[in-house]
Amino acid sequence: MQLYPKLITDTLTLVRYPGSGKNIVELNMVADDIRINGNNVTFTIVFERDTDPFIKSVTASAAATLKAKLGAEATINVGYAARPHAGQQADEAPVLPGVKNIIGVSSGKGGVGKSTVAVNLAMALAQLGHKVGLLDADIFGPSVPKMMGVEDEQLYMRRDEATGRNIILPIEKHGVKLLSIGFVVDKEKAVLWRGAMASNALRQLITEADWGELDYFIIDMPPGTSDIHLTLVQTLAMTGAVVVTTPQDVALADARKGVNMFLGEQVNVPVLGIVENMSWFTPAAHPDEQYFIFGRDGGRNLADALGVELLAQVPLVASICRGGDDGVPVVLQNSVSGQAFYNLARAVVDAVDRRNATLPPTKKVRTH
Numbered sequence: 001m002q003l004y005p006k007l008i009t010d011t012l013t014l015v016r017y018p019g020s021g022k023n024i025v026e027l028n029m030v031a032d033d034i035r036i037n038g039n040n041v042t043f044t045i046v047f048e049r050d051t052d053p054f055i056k057s058v059t060a061s062a063a064a065t066l067k068a069k070l071g072a073e074a075t076i077n078v079g080y081a082a083r084p085h086a087g088q089q090a091d092e093a094p095v096l097p098g099v100k101n102i103i104g105v106s107s108g109k110g111g112v113g114k115s116t117v118a119v120n121l122a123m124a125l126a127q128l129g130h131k132v133g134l135l136d137a138d139i140f141g142p143s144v145p146k147m148m149g150v151e152d153e154q155l156y157m158r159r160d161e162a163t164g165r166n167i168i169l170p171i172e173k174h175g176v177k178l179l180s181i182g183f184v185v186d187k188e189k190a191v192l193w194r195g196a197m198a199s200n201a202l203r204q205l206i207t208e209a210d211w212g213e214l215d216y217f218i219i220d221m222p223p224g225t226s227d228i229h230l231t232l233v234q235t236l237a238m239t240g241a242v243v244v245t246t247p248q249d250v251a252l253a254d255a256r257k258g259v260n261m262f263l264g265e266q267v268n269v270p271v272l273g274i275v276e277n278m279s280w281f282t283p284a285a286h287p288d289e290q291y292f293i294f295g296r297d298g299g300r301n302l303a304d305a306l307g308v309e310l311l312a313q314v315p316l317v318a319s320i321c322r323g324g325d326d327g328v329p330v331v332l333q334n335s336v337s338g339q340a341f342y343n344l345a346r347a348v349v350d351a352v353d354r355r356n357a358t359l360p361p362t363k364k365v366r367t368h
Contacts, residue, residue: 003070005034005197008041011069015062018054024062031081032196035204037157037166041066042077050082077164094237095206098213099133101239101352103272104232106262108254110223113277114244115143117314117344118220120331121242124345126175127331130215133170135205136180137232138222139198145182148173149328155183158210168209174332177212179205199231206235216352224254225261233267233365240272240355240362242311242348247276247298255299259306269362272351273309274299275344278316287336290315309351312344 012030013023024030024045031044045059063076070076096102105121107114115138122134136144145151150173157166170177181201211217219238222228232238241262245255255274262269276299280290293316303310317330317337331341 003036003039003041003074005036005200007069008034008036008043008066011066012062014065015058017058024058029058032200033203034200035208039070039073040075040077040166041070042079042165044079044081046081046083048083052082055080095235096211096214096217099211099217100215101356102217102219102236103348103352104219104221104238104241104262104269105244106221106229106241106258107223107244107251108256108258109251110141112223112244112246112251112255113314114223115147115220116330117242117244117275117277117341118218119144119147120329120338120341121345121348122176122178122216122218123174123329123331124341125216125218125348128342128345128349130349131213132176133211133214133217134176134178135217135219136178136182137202137205137219137228139181139202139228140222142180142182142185144178144180144220147329148176148178150178151182153183155179165208168205170209170211174329177214179209181205199227202228202231203235216348225258229261229267230365233269235364237362237364238269239352240270242272242275244275244277245299245302246278247292247295249295249298251294252298252302255302256306259308267365270355270359271306271308272348272355273311274303274306275311276300276313279313280315282315282317282336284317284335309347311347311351312340314340314344 009025009030013025015024016022017024017027020027029046031046033044035042045062047055059078059080063078066076067074105114105118122132126132134144136142150171153171156169158169160167168179170179219232221232243255243258245251259271261267262271278294280292283289299313300310315337317335331338
């Protein structure tokens, strides 16, 4: 039987809270944390208080009801929690306590080289001696596994003795820990998930993985604005965002929207700066020549207009494309574009240090 979150919630409508005449789904008691790993199902039931007299009976009933529906091969793990009430202080413990800085790499539109920038930024930071993680959060177009040369790798898990939960082990390549939804879906097929399913999968890659201690956690975000962006800022307190654009007018217009999204009152994530990608074309045989095929200094002008930093201008050279296709990021190659990414990494380190010295820690977005 194929397991999916809606099957779990539909089955839990058969579990009633004693004396109410209503089921636990109607009463909004099933937390938005359903996790499915093969035949293992884990979720939490939320009670009004931790002294509720029906905790044991309701959780046992939920487990038994799911077992009957899903079959003997299914393993059901039901946790419980007390619902926070007005005036209570929510638990503000960091989701990734070993991670110092969380940086989102975003773009207003697709096709501007956002994933190329994210991968090579992560690689450059690692080559400079930092501990780096890379999360491919582009759920519907994951490209990081191919660009890092690990698309055929198998994910493994370990069991956490303290919690009894399975923990995902990130794949390590070139000194970077990385995870992507591309590791768990058929790379030949489109990912057809509704927003809630995609968001749950992303949360799992973040919260149920052994990221360990990192200096920089780079997130390759989807282009534009979507449920995934909201999920990220609700799940993680991001240190800052890097917005990628090309000098072309249509890309700049969307990049402006992306910057405004992060700086908006609801999200309120500092923008570390703008990366102008494909700034000019440089032939490999003539590294001193520059051809401005997408316009000139559009990213620089946008950064000036918005009052943010221009972190780097990255030239367009054939080796960037070849490196992405071959799984050997261009930063590992001795080229003008590779050097541009090293300069970007140093600029990001400086921007993060300034941001941490002058601004308070970012808080997760809360919905009401």
